[in-house]
Amino acid sequence: MSQLDRRSFLKLSSATLIGISVGGVSLHALAQEAIKLDDPLAVAMKYVAKSTTEGQTCGNCMHYAGDKDTGGCAIFQGKLVAKAGWCAGWIKKP
Ligand code: SF4
Numbered sequence: 276m277s278q279l280d281r282r283s284f285l286k287l288s289s290a291t292l293i294g295i296s297v298g299g300v301s302l303h304a305l306a307q308e309a310i311k312l313d314d315p316l317a318v319a320m321k322y323v324a325k326s327t328t329e330g331q332t333c334g335n336c337m338h339y340a341g342d343k344d345t346g347g348c349a350i351f352q353g354k355l356v357a358k359a360g361w362c363a364g365w366i367k368k369p
Pocket of ligand 1: 348
């Protein structure tokens with residue numbers, strides 16, 4: 276393999292690895308689905324999609340990660356919770 280061929284191969288390999296990594300992250304994000312209200316953990320944590328506790332929503336909970344209507348939650352990993360939701364694990368975002 277000539278020097279030029281080796282460089283081309285390394286560039287292509289790097290680009291392929293980056294593509295696979297980015298694609299994997301996208302697929303992971305797409306794989307997230309909303310937590311179901313009858314999920315055993317949701318039931319145990321008394322999760323609701325619309326908070327009835329004044330001043331407490333997922334959106335202002337320290338476990339919430341996101342800026343849209345739904346986001347990730349450290350307690351319900353791999354699932355999406357509603358920004359307007361609430362559960363017994365609520366802790367005020369600092
Ligand atoms: Fe919402 Fe509960 Fe998660 Fe906090 S811990 S973001 S209140 S589901």
